[in-house]
Amino acid sequence: MLQNNYFSDVADLQLHFDHIINWKEIIDSYENGFTDAAKYRAGDERFATAPSSYDEAKEYYKTLLESVGEFAGKEIAPFVAELDREGVRFKDGKVIFPEKLLEIVRKARDAGLQPTGFSRKYGGLGVPWSVRAFFSEILYRVDASVCIAIGCVNLAEIIEKNGSEELKDDWLPRLAAGEFACAMGLTEPDHGSDLPGLRTRATLKEGNTYLLNGTKRFITQGCGTGEIPAILLLLARTGNPGSGARGLSFFLVQSKDIQIAGIEKKMGLHCSPTCEVVLENTPGILIGEEGHGLVKHTMGMLNGARMGISQQGVGIAQAALGEAKKYAAERIQFGKPIETIPAVRKILRRMERETMAMRCLMLEGARAMDLYYFRGEHLKEKGATDRDLKSDVVLKYWERLASILTPISKFYCSESCVKIAGDAVQVHGGAGFTEDYDVSRIYRDARITTIYDGTSQIQVNASIGGITTGMSNHGFLREYIENEWSHFPTEETKLLSDAWDVYQDLMGIHKDLPASEDKEETADEIVWATARLLSGLLFYRSTLRMPEDSRTERLSHVDEYNLDSLGYMEGLRARLKIKAASIQAV
Structure with a gap:
């Protein structure tokens, strides 16, 4: 893989950050009049990084992106081929990770690069969706498996949105500090997209604690990450067997209370364990309200999940483009670099414009998320009721746009990244069909994007x-x-x-x-x-x-x-x- 700063080495990313994105509207929505900075001035150290002006906010966001770009290009890129060859293994009921992967995750945690999805109140980086879009694209460009291992903790943002104050205070600071990985447990052996038919049962034990019984499949990082345990956010049935979607509730379960029956042998993402999880009287803490697990909580996080895969699609496309351009500039045939051959030049130019267009669509989805999600959160902080939120014309506009753009973006960016990765293999010719070049891994990893988080x-x-x-x-x-x-x-x-x-x-x-x-x-x-x-x-x-x-x-x-x-x-x-x-x- 190319070993540069993965933020500053892409001119199109720089154009979007410096000129194309309207940062004023994003900052207005997210920073809410710089209230976090006011809390810091009042003595709350949790808000020490909060910007107090538009210039400070933009500079803070850019510094984070330069940091993650440097980390991706220098701390991860040199090792991804080796990590892909080694992969994860399953032995004696335990998932064994490459030591280099665990080292990278520890370095990312120590550098403070993990908690992009949490607010500053709980130890998060405190950045809007538009910044997270850059952040994720950069990490997915270097390697999807490593990106998942570093960023999976941010799945727990659903707790910040739907959990009780007690639950948030108890879990979010520890998650933001990197004490846990996080996994989402929706799919079961017989139920993938058909979530209303899930069979895992949850029976009330006492208070807010339930006992869960069932099996979950295709659970990414359900085992945790090496010595770092995981929390699993699971859908389980609290209603009767025929209750459908309204009989499902959302739970927090710890990996120490589950069994890992095995991991999948996959085409790609070799360093990302995809687990089969067995629940036998496993304690689970209810998140939000009983019966709202699918209709309200899971569906409510789908925009974020879809945007994540859109970002992955753009990141993988950028990786494919970068590797193809490098190879075409260095590969000499007929006495000249193949980049000068019209047929190859045509492919490279198509790859470039398609990636640029994908990025525009993906970032517009992130913009819509910023302008509805955080406006809604700030209105609720001011005491707005559900009825108030539904009647807010501005909020409704951006929510509708996000609801349209996010599934379109997920569909288009994932399908397009597979095509672009295939183009990169083609530019490499026979070499692209070997494991000697990174495009082989890029192509294999691209294929999952059209499948997971909704086909x-x-x-x-x-x-x-x-x-x-x-x-x-x-x-x-x-x-x-x-x-x-x-x-x-x-x-x-x-x-x-x-x-x-x-x-x-x-x-x-x-x-x-x-x-x-x-x-x-x-x-x-x-x-x-x-x-x-x-x-x-x-x-x-x-x-x-x-x-x-x-x-x-x-x-x-x-x-x-x-x-x-x-x-x-x-x-x-x-x-x-x-x-x-x-x-x-x-």
């Missing part, structure tokens, strides 16, 4: 309703697109405008398909077209926020991306017309 098909199901209703005459998605469009100069957006016209046409054809099965069959293509339209729009918007002297090259990438999108949409429109005509003929 691509689940993301399509989660997206399509918001897209079809959102594109009605006064729909929310149409309103969002047209509002952004109103700031664009028409002389630079011909290709994007053509794509928008074709997109509206094909959406009308899709809407008029008579059978729901026909609509479902083409839903993935509609979501893909929507993702490309949104990415192209945001990609172009990014050029309006950067220095004029560096716009020309970026605009050429934007035009090429939107031309690709236009071609895809015209093809989809033609296929939908044929489908509609064949249905009418019958």
